[in-house]
Amino acid sequence: MKLFFKYMILPGILLFCGMGSVAQVVKTTEMAGEEVHMLESRVINGDTIPHIVLAEVKVVPEWKYRSNRERRKYNRFVKSIKVALPYARVAAHKLEVINANLARIENEKERKEYLKKAEKKLFKEFEKPLRKLTFSQGRMLIKLIDRETGDTSYDLIKEYKGGFSAFFWQSVARLFGSNLKDEYHGDREDHMVEHIIILIDNGML
Structure with missing residues (x-):
């Protein structure tokens, strides 16, 4: 992905100097009442040298704002994404579980009963918190569901509830300025x- 770059640090001899960044590979033991720090090592060409596996470093360039209006838009997106992204990812996980269970049910009647119970459970769990979403957060959630599941909200409703339900909820969404058919294009619009999502996932926002 072009939004960030992966840098590899060239191999070298790293001397232990008590740095916090290497704490995870330093073993501490007690010997004669004193702490002894032992660094992992490797033997290369007969020489024993300290060896540390460094974590991958992801560098994300700052967003270049073209105007104050775009800066405000970016900040609004940050707020909406922080609210909507967890729901989108929970939805993706729930969908995986539902699909795995459906794969084990061959009887069509039992499949419908299972989906009905699953829907009731989901409504009970998420109806109240989702009602608190703003319009902008709701529109963002529709986009992120497509990002996390690979399917638009419209397609998901159509697959599990039928074409009529998908048409009905699409009509309702349209009344509030939303579109259940919205697709996610991370490399374009x-x-x-x-x-923002990359920054959030890397603990930078």
């Missing part, structure tokens, strides 16, 4: 959203 949703480039800013993708940038």
